[in-house]
Amino acid sequence: MREIEFEKIVQSVRDLCISANTRLGEDVLRAISDAKRKEVSPAGLDVLEQIERNAKISSDTGLPLCQDTGFAVFFIDLGEDVSIAGGSLEDAVNRGVRSGYEGGYLRKSICDPFTRENTGDNTPAILHVNLVKGDKLKIVIAPKGGGSENMSRLAMLKPSEGREGVKRFVIETASLAGPNPCPPIILGVGVGGTFEKAALIAKRALLRPVGRPNKDLELAKLEKEILGEVNNLGIGPQGFGGITTALAVHIETHPCHIASLPVAVNIQCHSARHKEVEL
Amino acid sequence: MSEKMLDNGDVLEITTPLTDETVENLKAGQRVLISGTIYGGRDSAHKRMIAALDAKEPLPVDLKGQVIYYVGPAPAPPGRPIGSAGPTTSGRMDAYTPRLLEIGLKGMLGKGSRSKEVKDAIRRYKAVYLALVGGAAALISQSILESEVVAYEELGPEALRRMKVKNLPAVVINDVHGGDLYEQGRAKYAKGGDRG
Known part of the structure; x- marks a missing residue:
């Protein structure tokens, strides 16, 4: 012992x-900077700039x-x-x-x-x-902030709904959330397990460095497809309109019951904060 | 401020309290810098104000012509008037808002969508709803020069406060003319049909 x-x-x-709470991860900063190069909406670009300036002020002053x-x-x-x-x-x-x-x-x-x-x-x-x-x-x-948590959802789909059903539910969740969860968002998606396991792996998916694809190639492909469609919604940074609604989609899976297809979507705002230590 | 990036004209500087004329000039998508006195309050402070109105008691502050910012700031570190102070989700105040607009509230600052009832009340009572960048709370706090709790101190971060602000950056979402930036912005940039 x-x-x-x-x-x-x-x-x-x-x-x-x-x-x-005071130092935004390098992965998030890189994702914001990449989004700035692609964003076509002037109002959206301005939001991304404010997010960068905010991160600088926070790390300089210690204000959260x-x-x-x-x-x-x-x-x-x-x-x-x-x-x-x-x-x-x-x-x-x-x-x-x-x-x-x-x-x-x-x-x-x-x-x-x-x-x-x-x-x-x-x-x-x-x-x-x-x-x-x-x-x-x-x-x-x-x-975890309340604004993005409040827009998160869980569904017990029918197994017959399959991949397309999961995809539809995730896109629908981002669409219904609109400007409320402080986009650009990160979508943590948990597929499978039980009711509570799906929610837990959805949250855990948010710990992955932003934009790192799932190691499973099929899941990585699904992440990319969903990200494309979510960004086609037009919601944009803060909902002001634009092509950066989500920075990433992270999917994690777990075996489930033969009767079930649980899917949970945990929405994370752009202030995607996590830090770790090993003792 | 990157004024060159504006979608819709220049950044407009406005001061509080707001007049009908100022409010009528503000259109969805307009970027503004707000200076003057504003009030800060969120869920519990709204609940208490509505309870006071129901009991025919006076409100702790006169809201005629005023602006309410939906905020529950972080504690002020030594030497600062306020901690980080970004907007909270406005929709949670929807149930209370029409009553406050009816008694003369002119402006609301927050983030996220409003209900049809609130949008209708914005037109009926000539008011405006603006958004600040959610999650840019340290940046926003730099525009707040003074802050004092004026009522409901026991609510902690949810207390009602009065703040003096200078050049607080915001964007008009819902205007008196029925404009809605969330709908207009989304429609402008949506591609290939909205599956949601």
């Missing part, structure tokens, strides 16, 4: 919260990229040979979130679903923990 100190996890999570610093969502790979000294993993993550959101001047956006009373410290965080071989602890944070 390898011991990892509770406090070390707290500190790492604190740092992840702050860096994820977006005031919606999100739900603190974590994907954690916990090695079977790791033991945490001094407390539980969940407590450590929540302590780190509390400290990072307070110390980093990040907005606390979590509330009771009915009373709407704010919890005041952006906890509880959401943890997706995988037990893996080895003695390492990998923590990925993906703060």
